[in-house]
Amino acid sequence: MIIGIDVGGTHADGVLLEGARLVAKHKVAVDQEHLSESIISLLGALIPKDRRQLERVHLSSTLATNAIVTGSLDPIGMLIQAGPGINPEFLANNGPTWFLDGAIDHRGHIIRDPDPKLIDEAIAAMLQAGIDSVGIVTKFSHRNSIHERYIADRLGSRFSHICMGHQISGLPNFPRRVYTTWLNASLTARFAQFKKAIEQGLAHLGVDCPCHILKADGGTIPFARAIEFPCESVHSGPSASVMGCLALAGQPGDAILLDIGGTTTDISLLVDGTPLLEPYGINIAGRPTLIRALNTVSVGLGGDSTVAFAEKEFRIGPKRSGPPMAQGGTTPTPTDAMVVLGLLAVGSAERAAAAMETLCPGKPPADTARHLLTVFSERIRLEVAAMIDSVFSRPVYTVSALLQRRRISPERLIVIGGPAAALRQNLENCFNLPCLVPADYEVANAIGAARTQLTAQATLYADTADGRVSIPEISCLEDISNRFGMAEAESKLEQVICGIASDMGMTDRPTIDFLERLEMNVIRGFETSGKILNLKAQIRPGLAAIKGEQP
Amino acid sequence: MTSFMPQALKRTALILFPAFDWCISPTHPEREERLLYTRDQLIEEGLEDVDNIVFLNPELASHADIDRVHLCAPSSQKLLTESHLISAGATLRVARAVMDKEADNAFAIVRPPGHHAMQTVFGDRGFCIVNIEAIMIEYIRRHYGVRKIAIVDTDCHHGDGTQDIYWNDPDTLFISLHQDGRTLFPGTGFVRETGGPAADGYTINLPLPPNTGEDGFDMVMERVVMPILDEFKPELIINSAGQDNHYTDPITNMNFTAQGYARLNQRLNPDICVLEGGYSIEGALPYTNLGIILAMAGMDYSHVKEPDYDQARFRQPEEMSRYIAGVCDKALEVFANRGKAKEAALQKKVVSERKSIFYDTTGFNVDEVRRYHLCPDCPGYTEVTASSPRAEIHAYTVPFNACPTCQRTARDLFTAARPLPQTITALQDRVADIYETK
Numbered sequence: 001m002i003i004g005i006d007v008g009g010t011h012a013d014g015v016l017l018e019g020a021r022l023v024a025k026h027k028v029a030v031d032q033e034h035l036s037e038s039i040i041s042l043l044g045a046l047i048p049k050d051r052r053q054l055e056r057v058h059l060s061s062t063l064a065t066n067a068i069v070t071g072s073l074d075p076i077g078m079l080i081q082a083g084p085g086i087n088p089e090f091l092a093n094n095g096p097t098w099f100l101d102g103a104i105d106h107r108g109h110i111i112r113d114p115d116p117k118l119i120d121e122a123i124a125a126m127l128q129a130g131i132d133s134v135g136i137v138t139k140f141s142h143r144n145s146i147h148e149r150y151i152a153d154r155l156g157s158r159f160s161h162i163c164m165g166h167q168i169s170g171l172p173n174f175p176r177r178v179y180t181t182w183l184n185a186s187l188t189a190r191f192a193q194f195k196k197a198i199e200q201g202l203a204h205l206g207v208d209c210p211c212h213i214l215k216a217d218g219g220t221i222p223f224a225r226a227i228e229f230p231c232e233s234v235h236s237g238p239s240a241s242v243m244g245c246l247a248l249a250g251q252p253g254d255a256i257l258l259d260i261g262g263t264t265t266d267i268s269l270l271v272d273g274t275p276l277l278e279p280y281g282i283n284i285a286g287r288p289t290l291i292r293a294l295n296t297v298s299v300g301l302g303g304d305s306t307v308a309f310a311e312k313e314f315r316i317g318p319k320r321s322g323p324p325m326a327q328g329g330t331t332p333t334p335t336d337a338m339v340v341l342g343l344l345a346v347g348s349a350e351r352a353a354a355a356m357e358t359l360c361p362g363k364p365p366a367d368t369a370r371h372l373l374t375v376f377s378e379r380i381r382l383e384v385a386a387m388i389d390s391v392f393s394r395p396v397y398t399v400s401a402l403l404q405r406r407r408i409s410p411e412r413l414i415v416i417g418g419p420a421a422a423l424r425q426n427l428e429n430c431f432n433l434p435c436l437v438p439a440d441y442e443v444a445n446a447i448g449a450a451r452t453q454l455t456a457q458a459t460l461y462a463d464t465a466d467g468r469v470s471i472p473e474i475s476c477l478e479d480i481s482n483r484f485g486m487a488e489a490e491s492k493l494e495q496v497i498c499g500i501a502s503d504m505g506m507t508d509r510p511t512i513d514f515l516e517r518l519e520m521n522v523i524r525g526f527e528t529s530g531k532i533l534n535l536k537a538q539i540r541p542g543l544a545a546i547k548g549e550q551p
Numbered sequence: 552m553t554s555f556m557p558q559a560l561k562r563t564a565l566i567l568f569p570a571f572d573w574c575i576s577p578t579h580p581e582r583e584e585r586l587l588y589t590r591d592q593l594i595e596e597g598l599e600d601v602d603n604i605v606f607l608n609p610e611l612a613s614h615a616d617i618d619r620v621h622l623c624a625p626s627s628q629k630l631l632t633e634s635h636l637i638s639a640g641a642t643l644r645v646a647r648a649v650m651d652k653e654a655d656n657a658f659a660i661v662r663p664p665g666h667h668a669m670q671t672v673f674g675d676r677g678f679c680i681v682n683i684e685a686i687m688i689e690y691i692r693r694h695y696g697v698r699k700i701a702i703v704d705t706d707c708h709h710g711d712g713t714q715d716i717y718w719n720d721p722d723t724l725f726i727s728l729h730q731d732g733r734t735l736f737p738g739t740g741f742v743r744e745t746g747g748p749a750a751d752g753y754t755i756n757l758p759l760p761p762n763t764g765e766d767g768f769d770m771v772m773e774r775v776v777m778p779i780l781d782e783f784k785p786e787l788i789i790n791s792a793g794q795d796n797h798y799t800d801p802i803t804n805m806n807f808t809a810q811g812y813a814r815l816n817q818r819l820n821p822d823i824c825v826l827e828g829g830y831s832i833e834g835a836l837p838y839t840n841l842g843i844i845l846a847m848a849g850m851d852y853s854h855v856k857e858p859d860y861d862q863a864r865f866r867q868p869e870e871m872s873r874y875i876a877g878v879c880d881k882a883l884e885v886f887a888n889r890g891k892a893k894e895a896a897l898q899k900k901v902v903s904e905r906k907s908i909f910y911d912t913t914g915f916n917v918d919e920v921r922r923y924h925l926c927p928d929c930p931g932y933t934e935v936t937a938s939s940p941r942a943e944i945h946a947y948t949v950p951f952n953a954c955p956t957c958q959r960t961a962r963d964l965f966t967a968a969r970p971l972p973q974t975i976t977a978l979q980d981r982v983a984d985i986y987e988t989k
Contacts, residue, residue: 082854084838084854084855084856084857084858085592085595085596085841085854085855086557086596086597086598086841086845086850086851086854086855087557087850087851087853087854088854090554090555090556090557093554093555094555103858105833105837105858106588106591106592106595106833106837107588107591107833111858112858139595140595172591172594172595173594173595173597173599173600174595174596174597175555175556175596175597175600176597176600179555280599286554286555287555288555288556288597288600393607393608394608395567395599395606395608396568396608397567397568397569397570397571397590398570398571398572399570399572399573399633399634399637400572402568402608402609402637403633405608518571520571520583520584520587521577521582521583521584522584523577523578523582523584525801526578527578528577528578532584532587
């Protein structure tokens, strides 16, 4: 049995699942200041009588997100080596930053070693400022991590946490690597406290099964790994919701997923039955990062959004000003329209009709309500179309990729969230697609958290002309022969991912997808001097197989 | 609000399409690997996240877009691969971005290049089959009604293809800065090449001596290019942004730098840049391309320096500066005398020019004759005959700015022309946007 917990802004939902079967569900109010206590109380209500039956706890937590939103991050120092390129000054807007003077080029060649004196000066300044946690990032460290590791070695044991850019992601994009490393270092101490509190709580409840943390990419990682990469626990809410939809209504093919809440609608896409990922990572607190994440778009459009009618047009959202009028609020909302049309039974039907009257005086409230909901659905449809366009416009670099590009063509809508059932027909008409509102959709997020499996990603860059291979995620920098080829590269990367998965406690051999495979001859002076191989592979986000069931 | 990413002052659209799966031949300089390190640098810099920089994908140009500019034998369909349609299509996409005000300016970092492709095309020349700038310009004229356009070609090789296509067009100012033709392919681009009878003085060549560096390019920009542009007043400025003037380029002999290229573009302020040559794929291209992009976007490029950059190394001797100053003076004279040759030519009504075009990639010669039919009201139509060892072209071409009389005359002549075996008989009418063969 698995417990899945999804912590939201005001409430936390939890479910106990046996395979795919929902055994129990429970909801508690959440005090963000005392998050672990709320979680423990929810766990207490869900734990099966026979505690040995509980295999795992999966937790989608708002800890990291809240720490960022409230600005309560640990003070850290960033050591940055930029080398030639864009003026790196902007990176210092982030917080205490020291720039070092070495450089590594695009191929991972060392241009210049960093001056140890500058590093020592930075160390002294950080110690003086009482900084105990440090992030180290060099440009092109995914190609060659040697300078990051050299700098870390020089820092030695004088700081409690040292976080290096290359370990967080093997993807390119230096500013994103800087911000991700900064975020990770800033969350480390706080996350360690949280882990301790949860583990104590679990012990108190007599549970000793592993606890996994949900990530933004629709996968999980065990607590033990999350402690090293706490940034991965950021923004897991949308990923719980997507995985919930997949668990409750997943089918092969392309689909649109909508999670319609009180103030926002989250949109995500399934391509061939698999949730679509961001190319690099999500933006957190105004900073682009390399935190692997599902591609979700949040629109300020929900059941309780403020509605106004001006110049013959409804304006919905993006703000919410209190509850719907049917429930005692003062501004009309889409929820009021649903009440008027008998699609939703909450609050007072009279006050809902009054809301429609406020919007379009003298018109039959049902007409106004129908019109409003059509506009609501149409707005969502436009946002979905824009999202599909932007996915189609992602850059490609080869002739064959350009010619083979395929536009996502959704075959169905899967909708969850409070107003989901009430809006089903309306959305179906607007999108002209079948619209599915799964049963138990109110606990979809917790179910999503429970059913999700481990994910991992790693990248490999081999340069046989230089005789070196780099797998940054595991700090691997090894010599290779000039005969190192694609088959070898693939199997090496596969082994690395299997290793990461087994370290995280995965017992079955994972299915590994290769997302990128680039093989290029290096020509110098009309002669082939070697090959460059660049690969990216992952364990794709998906539902864990259920024992005894055919996948 | 604190901004965590730098912001471009100008909205700049980029197409970065390295075509990793296309090459002329595996060890040819125009090979798959050419833009690998440039891509790696631009992506690592985080340009995709810079506010106001937009990355676009290329589209495929249509054969009609090609036939609007070129006379292909046997046909554009037979000569072009999808890769060529994509690199040409990329220029059309960036042109739309600028013309539709999606962006303030744009840069197509694409391959294969195009500036050695002439109006008649029998195959690959100087790594080019079709002239992607010219295809873009005629597309812009067709769809946006723009008339006066300036092309500044900063590739190290003379832009002989572009010069050939706009040779007789006084609405297209063509300025080429390049290594002296006596020392480099294609061996043309002398100051005395000044344009056809209807457009004399609208082709400006600035052949620079080997080893010209930042000082020399600065001087040419300051003394010639900018003043001429100020006077010509183009509606659009296009930079054929070849990057093989770089001091590390393996097939040329110049001393230009990333800082120099960035400064040149800052000064030129082009609406659209199109990548041409540049074969120092590791030591130059990642830095020169980044420098150009930052300059176009109005961003700080002072940190874009090659790992071994040392400005002092490239100080230019006095003597070279004096020589370049002389080239500048002669070029200014050409522009000052523009349009004067047309009067004399009008007396003759028809002016013939003959030239031999060498196709270096496969090694054959084309013999071409153009008969310019001059007109007091427009640049006039042209009759082109060209023969390669395998095919011939006999065409009447009507420029976009032709008068109705010339347009009609060309049509009548085409109708009357007798089709010949192994010969493409064509009418290319850019006014009506028609390309017909028989």
